[in-house]
Amino acid sequence: MANKPEKDALSGVETTGHEWDGLRELNNPLPKWWLYIFYVTIAWSLVYYVFYPAWPLGTTYTKGVLGWSQREEIVEKLAEAKAAQGKFLTAIAAKSVDEIQKDKELLAFAMAGGRTMFNENCAACHGAGGQGAKGFPALADDVWLWGGTTADIYQTIRHGIRADDAETRGVVGIGMTAFGRDGILDRTQIDQVAEYILSLNGKPSDATKAAAGKTVYEENCVACHGEKAEGSLAADLTDIGAPPLITANWIWGGDKASLVETITNGRAGVMPNWAARLEDTTIKQLAVYVHNLGGGK
Template identity: 40%
Template sequence: MAVEERDPVSGRPTTGHEWNGIKELDTPVPRGVLMFIIVTHVWALLWWILMPTWPMVTTYTKGILGIDQRQSVEQDLTAAQAERAAWMKAIETESFEQIQSNEDLMRVVRSTGRQLFGDNCAACHGADGKGRANYPDLTDDDWLWGGEVEQIAETMRLGINSRHQNTRVAQMPAFGRDAILDRTQVANVATFVQSLSNPSVTTPENGPQVQAGREIFLTTCAACHGEDGKGNREVGAPNLTDQYWVYGGDLQTLINTIHGGRQGHMPTWDERLTPAEIKILALYVNSLAAAKP
């Protein structure tokens, strides 16, 4: 009979195996692990019996409970489509004013509009609609083509400088590059324009420059931006007297804009989105500005 060898430290028997002077203890599997293995196997066996489990040649075992996840998904989709059809029909048929006065529909607009905005508009205007360099902020209630819901929907439908045959068209000439104004005149106009939104830049030293810029502005720029510089939404000319700028309102950026011109672009969405989706997006974008304190 072999003599059982025990570990001198733990007192447990060894298996007789040794690797590089390290002996393996004959330690039993912990009860907790055994219980876990037993419970999981019992659970798997019950699941095989109760639920659809094993694939066969042309079908599969249905299980005692007869649960069919494909049917469950189809039922959920059918219910969701029926619910969507109800509010979508309301949005399609009701006016903007009626929808805005219906809080239940506006909750749908804010939820669905947020998803549509994220999928189609956020790449340029940001997920929060606050824009970024060279793309306008949609939350400041300062609009190029008008901020009424109908006007927003029309801008989305037609686009700006897009391929739509009735697109909104807007372009600021390159006054310096095309030699309409010389370098001094460009700088004078830029200084005057900056003073419209920031009167503090006007000093006794640059007063003559501001006045010279104003005279050029009246003959060169006022046709679009107005004599008071407040813009014209009929032609997409921005207000130059506020603090909202698409390309920047510092002096150097203004000089660059006047010298090189600007021509923004927004695609037409009537080929990608349905009229109802454009309507939802217009209401959602309008609500961004309305919700801003």
């Protein structure tokens, strides 16, 4: 029912003249500033439709006269990133690990890439940050079984240790001799040489057994671990892979039970040959990263 517009007595606002069961509609127009903004947004959307992708049309959409697309923008950005990476990778491919280390930019790139690749491929055995675990040597220290120069580390990662690879380090299946299992030493002698190693490390040990153990050591262990038990730290013992027995960083454990176990049953850690699995540029970055973890030489 439409009546004539009139003033509402209570609010003093004009009504629209519409009335429903005694309820009358007040005529409160929208504020001007609100209306203008509203018109501007409509105008803007029209401009937008013309220039940018807007309306879905079945399997396609209106592309807009600019031809802009978010996907293309991503493709472009990816291509840019790849080109930047490609520049570094080409340089890395052409340089030795040593030369990479001397180039500040390349070094930073290799360290970042090396860290990611280390976490993906190596941390499972060597621990995050290369701190090592039982049976897996620490890479963040300055004890190197097979040499700690960039070239040594690169070679070790490429060809592995006791791995199925013509240029691997060591010999497959051969490591620390199983003196007990192979019947070379009896239990008493093993006990004695273990006490001797404890004494070398300043740990509580039986002096009489340790003295006898020194002889056992000299007769059986010097060839690989050196006269002073310095193992691979000695310049002439770097191609045997026998660790120093005077160290805080034991691979297999420096307590009495672990020592007896190692000497009785031997050990032969295997490290995969990564050249079979990773690109050469990746291995170079890993070598840079590992070399910088701790005491690279």
